[in-house]
Amino acid sequence: MIVAGNWKMYRGPDPHALRARVAAIEGVDVIVAPPYTELRTCVEAGLTTFAQNVHWEDEGAYTGEISPAMLLELGVKGAIVGHSERRQYFGETDTSVARRTQAALEAGLGVIACIGETGEQRETGDTETVLRIQVEAIGDACGPNERLVLAYEPVWAIGTGVTATPELAQEAHAYIKSLLDRPVLYGGSVKPDNAAELMAEPDIDGALVGGASLDIESFAAICEAAARSRS
Ligand code: PGA
DSSP states (O other), X not given: OEEEEEOTTSOOXXXXXXXXXXXXXXXXXXXXXXXXXXXXXXXXXXXXXXXXXXXXXXXXXXXXXXXXXXXXXHTOOEEEEOOHHHHHHSOOXXXXXXXXXXXXXXXXXXXXXXXXXXXXXXXXXXHHHHXXXXXXXXXXXXXXXXXXXXXXXXXXXXXXXXXXXXXXXXHHHHHHHHHSOSOEEEESSOXXXXXXXXXXXXXXXXXXXXXXXXXXXXXXXXXXXXXHHTO
C-alpha cells in the first residue's frame, strides 16, 4: 500500500514531527509531496519526498519549471504528474503529462500520474472513454514501468468532501488496471473516517490525500487504515 500526501500550495505540517509520527507504521510506503520550498526540509527529515510536478528537459528556458535532474540532486524520489488542478488551471494535456511522466521515469524518479473524470463526464456516461484516453497516453509513452503508479482522482471528489463510494472507485480502478497493469491509488476527499472502507477494495492500492494530509494525525490515521487493510 502507498499513501501519498499532496500538500498542494499549502505549507503543510512540520516535516520532522510528521516523520516521527509515521516512521513506525509498517506495510505502507508513505510519501509527501510538499511545495518546492519545502522539498529540502522534507528530504532532510527522512520522508520519502515527491515534487508536485516535473519537466521533461534537464535544463533550459522554461520559467517556473523544474527538471528531473534537479529533483534527484535534492534527494527527491519522484513527482506527481497530471493532477487535475494542473490540467484544469494550467493547461496540462495528456501529451504534456505523458512527456513529463516518461522523462521522470527515464531519469530514475518515481511518478504518481493522475487521471480522473469530471462530474459532467460521469453524468454523460463518458467515464470509461475519458479514463481510457488518459491512461493510454501514459501507457503508450511509458508502458507498465515499475516506478509508475497511477492515481484515480475523480475531479468531482477532489476537495469537495464528496468521496466516491468504494464500489464506484473499485470499478474504476479495475478498469484502469485492465488498461495498464500498475498500482492505482484513490484520491478525492480521503479522510480518516472513509479510508478503511476504500482501502479494503482489492484494486485500491493506496491513497493520494490532499486536505487531510495537512494534519499529522489525520494523515497518520489514513496511513494506519491502509496498513490494516492488507494485514
Ligand atoms: P483532497 O485532494 O483529498 O483534498 O480531495 C486530493 C488531491 O487533489 O490529490
